Amino acid sequence: MVLSLPSDAFSGLAMDDDGDGKLSIAELRAHQAQLEQAVRNSVQVSDAQGALPLEALLINFDIPHESPEQALAVIALGKYSLRSQAQPQHWDIGLWGQAPQGSKIEATVTRSGKPGAPLERQVIYFSREHPSHVLFPSAAQVLTDYAVLGAQHILDGPDHLLFLLVVLAAGTGWAALVLTLSAFTLGHATTLAASVLADWSVAPALAEPAIALTIILMALFDYRGRKRTMKTPVWQRMALVFSCALVHGMGFASSLQAIGLDQNHLILSLVGFNLGIEAIQIAIAAVVFLLLGWLRRNKQALALEWIQRVTLGAAAALACVWLIQRLP
Numbered sequence: 260m261v262l263s264l265p266s267d268a269f270s271g272l273a274m275d276d277d278g279d280g281k282l283s284i285a286e287l288r289a290h291q292a293q294l295e296q297a298v299r300n301s302v303q304v305s306d307a308q309g310a311l312p313l314e315a316l317l318i319n320f321d322i323p324h325e326s327p328e329q330a331l332a333v334i335a336l337g338k339y340s341l342r343s344q345a346q347p348q349h350w351d352i353g354l355w356g357q358a359p360q361g362s363k364i365e366a367t368v369t370r371s372g373k374p375g376a377p378l379e380r381q382v383i384y385f386s387r388e389h390p391s392h393v394l395f396p397s398a399a400q401v402l403t404d405y406a407v408l409g410a411q412h413i414l415d416g417p418d419h420l421l422f423l424l425v426v427l428a429a430g431t432g433w434a435a436l437v438l439t440l441s442a443f444t445l446g447h448a449t450t451l452a453a454s455v456l457a458d459w460s461v462a463p464a465l466a467e468p469a470i471a472l473t474i475i476l477m478a479l480f481d482y483r484g485r486k487r488t489m490k491t492p493v494w495q496r497m498a499l500v501f502s503c504a505l506v507h508g509m510g511f512a513s514s515l516q517a518i519g520l521d522q523n524h525l526i527l528s529l530v531g532f533n534l535g536i537e538a539i540q541i542a543i544a545a546v547v548f549l550l551l552g553w554l555r556r557n558k559q560a561l562a563l564e565w566i567q568r569v570t571l572g573a574a575a576a577l578a579c580v581w582l583i584q585r586l587p
Contacts, residue, residue: 260313262302262335262352263321264364269333270356272297283328284320294318294333301353304339304394306346311339348394355387362386368394381523401524402531409535412514418470418581419507421574423540425477426500427547428570429484435493436548440540442497446504447511448533454512455529466509468585473503474578478571485567511536 266282274282274290287294295316303310316337323331341348352364364385369378383392389408393400413419426439453459480499484491511532521528554566 260302260335260337260339262298262364262366263332264335264354265332265356266329268354268356269294269297281329284322285328287320287333291318297354298335298337301351302335303351305349305351306342308342308346311341311348313337313339347396349391350383350394351391352385353390355390370395379523381521395523396521398524398527401521401527402534405521405528405531406535406538408515409511409532410539411535412511412532413536413539416510416514418474418578419510420543421577422470422474422477422503422507423543424547424570425474425481425574427544428567429481429496433548436544438493438497439500440544442500443504443507443540444533444537446501447508447536450505450508451511451515451533452529454509455515455525460512460516461509463510463513464587466506466513468582469506470510471578471581471585473506475575475582477503478575478578482571482575 266287269282269287272290272293274286274293276286276289277283295318298316298318299313302313304313305311314337316335319334319336321332321334323329350366350368355362366383366385368381368383371378379395381395385392393404396404423443426443427436429435477499480491480496484496515529515532551566
C-alpha cells in the first residue's frame with residue numbers, strides 16, 4: 260500500500276506544538292510515532308476473522324519546493340498479508356481531520372487473475388461519508404451497496420423529500436400517483452445516466468439553487484390549479500414534474516460523483532443507486548397516499564384542505580429561503 264494523506268488529516272492528534280493551526284515538517288517528524296499509530300488504527304484491511312496487521316510501515320512526507328517547512332501530504336507505505344484470497348476483504352480509511360465535506364481519496368487496487376490474464380483493477384473513492392469499501396465485490400454486493408447509498412442520499416436530502424411531498428399533496432388517485440412517480444423517476448434517472456455514462460455534469464453552485472426553484476414552481480403550479488374552476492390537464496402537470504426531476508437528477512449526479520462508481524460494475528452501480536432512491540420514494544408515497552385516503556373516507560374534507568394548503572405554502576416559503584442561501 261502506498262497512501263498519500265493530506266497533512267490536515269492528522270490535525271486532531273494534538274501535534275500542533277506552536278499553535279499556528281498548521282502542521283510543519285518539524286512537528287510531523289517530532290510526532291512520527293504518533294503518526295504511525297494513527298495510520299495503524301485508522302487505515303485497516305480486514306476479513307471475516309478481523310483486521311489484518313499492517314506490516315513494514317514507513318512514513319514519509321511530500322514537501323513542496325516553494326514552502327519546505329510545510330508538508331503537502333503524509334505518505335504511508337506498508338503491506339498486508341491476506342489470510343486467504345477466497346475471503347472478502349474490506350478496506351477502511353478513517354483519517355479525515357479537518358477535510359471539508361465532499362473531500363475524497365481515490366485509490367486503485369490491482370490483483371492478478373489467471374496466469375496470462377491481465378491484472379484486475381478496481382478504482383475506489385473513499386470519503387468521510389463512505390469510508391469503507393469491499394475489495395473486488397461481487398455484482399450482487401455492488402447492487403446492494405449502491406441501493407443503500409441511494410436510499411441514504413434521498414433521506415439526507417430535505418429538498419428532494421420536500422419536492423416529493425409537494426407533488427403528492429395534490430392527493431389524486433392511484434393512476435395519477437403512478438404517473439407522477441413515473442415522471443419523477445424518468446426525469447432524474449435521465450439526468451443521472453447522462454452524467455455517469457456521458458460524463459456530463461452541472462456545477463453544484465447552479466444545481467442547488469435550481470432544485471430549490473423547482474419546489475417553488477411546483478407549489479405555485481398546484482396552488483394555482485386549486486384556485487381554477489377548470490381542472491388542470493394531467494399532461495401539463497406531468498411535464499412540469501418531469502422537467503423538475505431533470506434538475507433533481509443533477510443533485511443526485513453530484514452526490515454519486517462524490518461517492519464514485521465501481522468502475523468494474525458501472526451500470527450496476529447506477530441501477531443500484533436508482534433503486535435505492537425509488538424504494539424511499541415509493542415508501543413515502545404509500546404513506547402519504549394512505550393518509551390522504553383515510554381523511555377522505557372519514558369525510559375530513561376540511562382537514563384535507565388544510566393539510567394541502569399548509570404543505571404548499573410551507574414548502575414554497577422554505578424553498579425561497581434555500582434559494583436565497585444557495586445563490587452565489
